[in-house]
Amino acid sequence: MNKLYQILYIFKTLLTNIKENYSYFLLTTTTIILTIYMLGLFWLLFENIHSVIDRDHPQKNMSALIKSDVAADAIEKAIATVRKLDEVEEVRSVSKDRAREEFVVHTPQFKKLLRGLSINPFPASLDIVLAKPLERKALKELSRQIKNVGIFEEVMYEGVFLAKYMALIRTIEYVGFLFIAILFIAVIFVVSNTIKLTLYKRKNEIEIMYLVGASRPFIKIPLYIEGCIQSILGALVAIGFLFASYALIIMRLKSIFLFDLFHTSFSFLSFHKIVFLFFLALVIGITSTTLSVNRFLQISR
Amino acid sequence: MIQLYHVSKTYEGNVKALSDINLTVNTGEFVFINGASGAGKTTLLRLLFKAEECSNGQIILDGKNIAKLKESEVPHLRRQVGVVFQDFKLIQDKSVFVNVAFTLTVLGIKSFEIKRRVWEILKKLSLYDKVDEKVNRLSGGEQQRVAIARALVNNPPMILADEPTGNVDWDLSLGIFNLFEELNKSGTTIIVATHDQHIIEQYKKKVIKLSRGRIVNE
Ligand SMILES: Nc1ncnc2c1ncn2[C@@H]1O[C@H](COP(=O)(O)OP(=O)(O)OP(=O)(O)O)[C@@H](O)[C@H]1O
Numbered sequence: 001m002n003k004l005y006q007i008l009y010i011f012k013t014l015l016t017n018i019k020e021n022y023s024y025f026l027l028t029t030t031t032i033i034l035t036i037y038m039l040g041l042f043w044l045l046f047e048n049i050h051s052v053i054d055r056d057h058p059q060k061n062m063s064a065l066i067k068s069d070v071a072a073d074a075i076e077k078a079i080a081t082v083r084k085l086d087e088v089e090e091v092r093s094v095s096k097d098r099a100r101e102e103f104v105v106h107t108p109q110f111k112k113l114l115r116g117l118s119i120n121p122f123p124a125s126l127d128i129v130l131a132k133p134l135e136r137k138a139l140k141e142l143s144r145q146i147k148n149v150g151i152f153e154e155v156m157y158e159g160v161f162l163a164k165y166m167a168l169i170r171t172i173e174y175v176g177f178l179f180i181a182i183l184f185i186a187v188i189f190v191v192s193n194t195i196k197l198t199l200y201k202r203k204n205e206i207e208i209m210y211l212v213g214a215s216r217p218f219i220k221i222p223l224y225i226e227g228c229i230q231s232i233l234g235a236l237v238a239i240g241f242l243f244a245s246y247a248l249i250i251m252r253l254k255s256i257f258l259f260d261l262f263h264t265s266f267s268f269l270s271f272h273k274i275v276f277l278f279f280l281a282l283v284i285g286i287t288s289t290t291l292s293v294n295r296f297l298q299i300s301r
Numbered sequence: 302m303i304q305l306y307h308v309s310k311t312y313e314g315n316v317k318a319l320s321d322i323n324l325t326v327n328t329g330e331f332v333f334i335n336g337a338s339g340a341g342k343t344t345l346l347r348l349l350f351k352a353e354e355c356s357n358g359q360i361i362l363d364g365k366n367i368a369k370l371k372e373s374e375v376p377h378l379r380r381q382v383g384v385v386f387q388d389f390k391l392i393q394d395k396s397v398f399v400n401v402a403f404t405l406t407v408l409g410i411k412s413f414e415i416k417r418r419v420w421e422i423l424k425k426l427s428l429y430d431k432v433d434e435k436v437n438r439l440s441g442g443e444q445q446r447v448a449i450a451r452a453l454v455n456n457p458p459m460i461l462a463d464e465p466t467g468n469v470d471w472d473l474s475l476g477i478f479n480l481f482e483e484l485n486k487s488g489t490t491i492i493v494a495t496h497d498q499h500i501i502e503q504y505k506k507k508v509i510k511l512s513r514g515r516i517v518n519e
């Protein structure tokens with residue numbers, strides 16, 4: 001029975017604390033919201049980029065775009081060179097006109113548009129069929145060899161963009177995670193100092209509580225609960241914002257038909273990851289509370 | 302029973318507040334601690350509920366050396382001791398009720414029981430019409446009585462009162478000391494620090510006289 005009344009008292013204290021220091025409460029919660037939101041956004045972004053990157057379907061086809069003013073015999077020579085490569089099974093030359101025709105066949109909706117054009121924007125190219133499907137890394141190496149032949153502007157295959165910028169994506173990713181980690185520590189610092197400010201406001205009260213026989217847990221528990229409430233509230237709002245942002249971005253992407261560029265569907269963070277974001281928010285709340293409370297209680301004894 | 306053996310207290314900056322105090326206060330005794338300002342009365346009281354640690358010597362409370370209490374045991378000690386602080390130590394922006402009830406809420410007592418007890422003690426100290434008033438709107442003497450009420454409300458076996466009548470007139474002082482005497486008759490140990498000679502003469506109790514941190518008679 002005693003415990004029940006103590007718990008009731010703790011909750012009453014908690015509410016009073018929040019009411020009396022609601023600006024600090026909001027400040028802390030907002031900080032947590034922003035942190036979790038940024039973290040989630042970053043995660044969402046890389047999650048989806050990865051769903052593209054990690055799908056490494058071996059490819060059997062490449063297309064080497066020929067520079068605009070290459071003589072016919074040079075093209076013939078190049079075809080012969082490419083054909084001799086071990087990985088290559090078959091090479092077919094595609095003229096500028098043929099490229100245009102094929103495009104029209106595949107996408108008839110652009111027929112009119114192309115007819116209005118006085119020049120043919122399509123380059124001549126070689127369609128290359130490989131002996132066996134190759135993964136992205138091998139494709140990149142092969143495309144380099146083909147490009148070395150000299151007459152080619154660009155060697156295309158599915159995933160060429162990713163193959164080229166993989167290292168950059170990885171670097172951005174590492175920098176991003178480093179940034180998030182620093183942000184995380186900074187936030188704990190900021191939040192713990194905010195909590196310390198509220199404690200200083202209540203310094204006198206806390207001291208008196210001790211002097212008349214309140215135990216440490218009795219004083220600490222409401223502070224910890226407050227930290228947890230801020231964390232959970234922060235995470236909840238952040239994830240709400242995150243979902244809204246996600247929906248907006250997807251809508252935008254769909255409307256500018258970029259959606260199918262990577263032949264993939266986007267997805268929101270999984271349930272586990274959302275739980276993990278809550279966990280991170282709690283880490284911020286509890287660590288900050290611990291830091292501030294312990295340092296403060298050492299001072300005020 | 303409280304026993305002090307060769308207790309001294311030196312504050313930071315080499316301020317010697319108490320030197321070589323030897324003293325015994327039996328359970329159920331009523332003792333005055335007397336002495337000029339700065340003699341060390343407050344310091345002596347603060348040592349008894351571990352608000353301050355002594356620099357030398359030993360303080361034994363009911364057979365237990367309080368220096369050896371674990372930090373988690375200190376709150377328990379303090380709940381056994383009702384302290385009237387010289388500077389009251391009230392939570393200024395809270396009501397009289399909240400301040401007085403605090404020691405009871407810490408113990409997890411039912412709220413109607415808390416109300417009853419707070420009401421009772423405030424009535425004894427002629428304060429019941431101020432129960433919902435914020436402390437910072439009370440006079441000095443009223444605040445002092447709130448501080449006394451808080452110390453007495455949970456019927457502790459020992460009361461330490463530091464100048465409990467410093468801010469009230471003679472009639473109220475007598476009222477407060479009569480209350481102390483009443484509690485003392487029912488077995489409560491009472492230690493009062495005061496420099497008020499009139500009170501000391503009025504009540505004829507044991508007097509411990511301090512001068513510059515030393516006991517000069519007993
Ligand atoms: N926290 C402290 N830090 C340093 N010195 C202190 C501290 N508290 C008290 N003192 C010093 O210790 C000595 C005794 O102080 P104490 O408060 O015990 O006196 P007192 O007898 O209660 O005086 P008063 O009648 O004025 O209340 C004084 O010289 C005082 O300056």
Ligand SMILES: [Mg+2]
Nearest residue numbers: 342343387463
């Ligand atoms: Mg004093």
